Amino acid sequence: MKPVGLFINERFVNIPPQITVPLFKSLKSEIKRAKEKRMAYDFSYIILISKLYKMELNNDKNKSKKSKKSDTSEIIWSNPEEEVIDQEAEVKFEFSVRNEADSGLVGEWNENDDEMTPMRRILVIPFSKFDSIIEKVEEAVSA
Incomplete structure (x- = not known):
């Protein structure tokens, strides 16, 4: 049996993604210290639940169901x-x-606007890749 950690990556709407790098580094060092104290933080994998939206483009509405897939x-x-x-x-x-998304959204949309479907993507990541992830995120958010 391999230990798995739940990785929660959440922030307020107006907080920029650049804040994630120091937070990820801090998390990594806290886990390292916990492992040194023989606490149960020796993860083989981490699981992340990501929020994303899929854009259904208007020009796809005329396509058949078979070609849409x-x-x-x-x-x-x-x-x-x-x-x-x-x-x-x-x-x-x-x-x-x-069907589970908030129904209290406010705004004005045109009939021709693209539709966005709220999705969740479950990611299972080897914890051994966490250092590499921090480096890649740092490169991506500083660009």
């Missing part, structure tokens, strides 16, 4: 750094949360 939708990540983490995942799967 083969097309890739545009993905918008709620936390952009999670796109980098996604590339390091050994296992990933996603599901729609359209």
Whole structure:
């Protein structure tokens, strides 16, 4: 049996993704200190639940259902750094949360606006890749 940690990556809407690098580094050092004290933080894997949206483009509405399935939708990540983490995942799967999404959204939309489907993607990442992930996120958010 391999120990698994739940990695929660959440921040307020207006906080920029650059804050993630020092937070990830701090988390890594805290886990290291906990392991030195023989606490149960010797993870083999971490699991991250990512929030993303799939854009259903208007020009796809005229296509048949069969051809729609083969097309890739545009993905918008709620936390952009999670796109980098996604590339390091050994296992990933996603599901729609359209029916569970908040119904209190306010705004004005045109009939021709593209529709965004709220999704969740579960990522299973080897903890051994965490240092590499921090470096790649640092490169991505500083660009």
